[in-house]
Amino acid sequence: MITFDNVSKTYPGQKRPALQHVSTTIEDGEFVFLVGPSGSGKSTFLRLVLREYRASSGQVVVNGRDVGKLPNWRIPKLRRGVGIVFQDFRLLPGKTVTENVSFTLQVIGRPSREIRRLVPETLELVGLEDKGDRLPEELSGGEQQRVAIARAFVNRPGILLADEPTGNLDPATSVGIMKILDRIHRDGTTVVMATHDATIVDQMRRRVLELNAGELIRDQAQGVYGYQ
Numbered sequence: 417m418i419t420f421d422n423v424s425k426t427y428p429g430q431k432r433p434a435l436q437h438v439s440t441t442i443e444d445g446e447f448v449f450l451v452g453p454s455g456s457g458k459s460t461f462l463r464l465v466l467r468e469y470r471a472s473s474g475q476v477v478v479n480g481r482d483v484g485k486l487p488n489w490r491i492p493k494l495r496r497g498v499g500i501v502f503q504d505f506r507l508l509p510g511k512t513v514t515e516n517v518s519f520t521l522q523v524i525g526r527p528s529r530e531i532r533r534l535v536p537e538t539l540e541l542v543g544l545e546d547k548g549d550r551l552p553e554e555l556s557g558g559e560q561q562r563v564a565i566a567r568a569f570v571n572r573p574g575i576l577l578a579d580e581p582t583g584n585l586d587p588a589t590s591v592g593i594m595k596i597l598d599r600i601h602r603d604g605t606t607v608v609m610a611t612h613d614a615t616i617v618d619q620m621r622r623r624v625l626e627l628n629a630g631e632l633i634r635d636q637a638q639g640v641y642g643y644q
């Protein structure tokens with residue numbers, strides 16, 4: 417579960433808050449779209465969940481923990497439970513697909529037997545079971561995003577965040593990415609996706625949170641994109 421309780425965030429040196437007085441709860445197993453114009457605070461929302469930044473005021477609670485109060489040594493544990501996918505994929509260049517996906521598990525010290533089981537299983541989930549030996553630079557954008565999803569999901573986090581995951585992809589490829597996120601959600605993972613993709617939001621009809629200038633101005637079940 418993710419709870420924002422009256423959360424505001426002003427970046428150092430900025431006058432205008434990136435988020436202001438945001439309160440909301442995302443239950444386990446929900447699929448939520450975060451929408452709003454550029455600069456409205458969507459990425460900031462996701463970064464506060466990951467404790468990349470601390471809120472300036474208010475509380476962000478993730479899986480029962482007030483993340484603003486976590487000592488630094490507890491942050492890796494928080495992030496093991498929260499995967500993230502970005503618009504620009506952020507794969508390790510020069511490392512194969514299998515290496516990119518294994519890396520997450522190696523960093524957290526999972527046994528190699530488990531890595532040998534989980535990596536192919538996760539590549540199959542994203543439809544890349546035959547591309548394990550390829551390098552990211554040999555893959556299409558859609559395939560690279562699938563690798564990024566596999567990397568974020570390989571240790572089965574309870575929460576998957578996605579920051580405009582289809583932003584660099586054409587509509588047909590985006591549909592494939594959304595099918596994978598939908599499958600991951602159906603298997604019980606909480607998914608929070610920031611997006612500018614009106615077509616996807618309008619087709620999927622999931623809960624929509626709309627931010628505007630840092631304020632939460634809409635919380636709609638089975639919502640629509642709803643602004644131009």
Ligand SMILES: Nc1ncnc2c1ncn2[C@@H]1O[C@H](COP(=O)(O)OP(=O)(O)OP(=O)(O)O)[C@@H](O)[C@H]1O
Nearest residue numbers: 427428430434452453454455456457458459460461
């Ligand atoms: N590291 C930072 N330092 C200072 N200001 C920042 C920083 N990151 C974001 N901001 C500012 O905070 C506000 C919210 O930005 P944020 O990236 O959260 O918006 P967004 O809705 O994700 O935008 P986009 O759709 O363009 O990705 C903007 O005014 C932005 O300029």
